[in-house]
Amino acid sequence: MELADSPEEEEFRARLRRWLAEVLPTLPPSPSPADWPARRAFDLGWQRMLYDAGYAGLHWPVDAGGRGATPAQHLIFLEETEKAGAPYVGANFVGLLHAGPTIAAEGTPGQRERWLPPVLRGEEIWCQGFSEPEAGSYLASLRTRAWRDGEAYVVSGSKIWTSHAEVADWCELLVRTDPEAPSHKGITWLAMPMDAPGVTVRPLRTLAGSTEFAEVFLDEVRVPVGNRIGAENDGWRVTMVTLSFERGTAFAGEVVACRRVLGELAREAQGNGRWDDASLRRRLGRLNAEFRALWRLTQWNVSEARGSGAVPGPAGSVFKLRYSHARQELFDTAAEVLGADSLDLGRPWTLDRLSSLSYTIAAGTSQIQQNIVAERILGLPKGR
Secondary structure, three states: OOOOOOHHHHHHHHHHHHHHHHHHHHOOOOOOOOOHHHHHHHHHHHHHHHHHHOOOOOOOOHHHOOOOOOHHHHHHHHHHHHHOOOOOOHHHHHHHHHHHHHHHHHOOHHHHHHHHHHHHHOOOOEEEEOOEOOEOOOHHHOOOEEEEEOOEEEEEEEEOOOOOHHHOOEEEEEEEOOOOOOOOOOEEEEEEEOOOOOEEEEEEOOOOOOOOEEEEEEEEEEEEHHHEEOOOOEHHHHHHHHHHHHHHOOOHHHHHHHHHHHHHHHHHHHHHOHHHOHHHHHHHHHHHHHHHHHHHHHHHHHHHHHHOOOOOOOHHHHHHHHHHHHHHHHHHHHHHHHHHHHHOOOOOOHHHHHHHOOOOOOOOOHHHHHHHHHHHHOOOOOOO
């Protein structure tokens, strides 16, 4: 792709900067990380502002309610919102970055009309019900059962690490609809209402003290057949679409954030005397090169997704694999810059360091990503 802005892109960037400069000072203070109802309201409010200004679903297809923006415009939006300190998608991230794009790619016209506008308008939150206590890295071994009863599926089982389940309206849910089929063949993708009878949510506290994850217990929950995305037992293929978005483009904005953190770390080191350490300067310089390369890979992945019908390819696993480790190294370096202050949870980057430990597990472990790269990109035989 052409990396220099065209005149149209320069105008788009300038217009976006003006809008951000006008609206960001009007936002209320960010709520406490522990106040999930307030966080939900804050995140939905920001999404509504984006919608009213024409920036919601910027890169989504027009027939899915988006703007059909070019890859360059999408990347400009990510760059400028992060540089301006705009709110992250927050509790909206599953709907905006995973479930919504999956429904846009795989849903019927009626399903698109039902679920996509509320996501874009900031009216509904989604959570992800994929992982299970005994089906982590090997997701296809999931056991949550769903059997057909007339025009509904009856679902029983449990999920774990369910992002934002506490405040979600809907769940992108994987269930086993054919227990006799091979593990990858008997899975179905459902949209489950979180207020359905039989749904119990139990928050989980992370190492950083937050509760953005939860266990979800399902006791004969009835989900309409019309809430199935794709065909029955074809859910693994649909899931690969979801994971392609999660690994390929969902972390794009975070790369910009990491590049900003690098600059802040350099200034912090210069101020506290640690800049005199040549090894630290080399480490920061190498990380700068690393994240510049990751941003170029992000640009490539976004462009490839647009050229292949808006679904990212397996190259997203290359990005996710390297980004996960680079992020951990970034915040390990932050601890080195802070010294003893890195134990203070009130200091910048301390909680980020704790959360970075999850990145080599979330959205598929690094070992799984290595397998995908080896088999689907390099064409190597499967391991025994």
